[in-house]
Amino acid sequence: MKTQPSPTRSCKAQYRAWLAGGACALVAAVALAAGDGHRQLGVHEHGTGHLDLVLDGSSLEIALEGPMANFVGFEHAPRNSAEEMAVQQVLSRLRDAPRLFRIPVAASCQLTDVSIDAPPDAGHADEDHDHDEAHADIAASYVFRCGNPAALSHVDVLLFADFPGTKQLVGRVIAPGRQGGATLTPGKNRLDVVAR
Numbered sequence: 529m530k531t532q533p534s535p536t537r538s539c540k541a542q543y544r545a546w547l548a549g550g551a552c553a554l555v556a557a558v559a560l561a562a563g564d565g566h567r568q569l570g571v572h573e574h575g576t577g578h579l580d581l582v583l584d585g586s587s588l589e590i591a592l593e594g595p596m597a598n599f600v601g602f603e604h605a606p607r608n609s610a611e612e613m614a615v616q617q618v619l620s621r622l623r624d625a626p627r628l629f630r631i632p633v634a635a636s637c638q639l640t641d642v643s644i645d646a647p648p649d650a651g652h653a654d655e656d657h658d659h660d661e662a663h664a665d666i667a668a669s670y671v672f673r674c675g676n677p678a679a680l681s682h683v684d685v686l687l688f689a690d691f692p693g694t695k696q697l698v699g700r701v702i703a704p705g706r707q708g709g710a711t712l713t714p715g716k717n718r719l720d721v722v723a724r
């Protein structure tokens with residue numbers, strides 16, 4: 529008879545607690561994403577993520593999504609304190625929008641909301657199976673209110689420095705008069721919002 533929770537179960541419980549602290553608004557989305565371990569949009573390819581930028585009036589939303597491995601380096605629930613710290617650090621950095629995106633000052637954009645969507649059971653790791661082959665994704669959404677959206681010519685994506693597991697981001701832009709995109713890399717990290 530088991531009287532003590534296994535270390536794995538304990539880690540998972542803590543992991544859930546952290547995520548609950550920051551992802552309350554996205555419980556439904558997490559449940560949806562966790563349903564089959566994959567998000568509906570995008571293909572789960574390690575090293576590749578997706579970044580969607582939507583400018584609608586004064587509202588700018590940047591949505592970032594990619595395999596958890598791109599951000600954390602693994603996709604299972606943390607198995608020890610080092611992995612727990614790694615996940616905490618990633619979640620913290622993902623909330624730091626000014627560190628991830630450089631927006632032209634003239635556009636006067638103020639961050640109004642950040643939400644992080646990470647799987648409650650990253651990779652579905654548990655006692656029953658060895659799930660090393662399981663996959664999980666992380667998504668983050670940033671909403672800005674821009675005082676002068678006409679000046680939003682581009683956004684520089686700086687997150688490659690913090691997340692070297694992200695080799696490229698498939699960028700898409702929807703803005704007045706423009707629908708386009710570009711593949712972003714550490715050496716080519718500018719996403720044009722207005723056509724040039």
Ligand SMILES: [Zn+2]
Nearest residue numbers: 595603663664
């Ligand atoms: Zn994966």
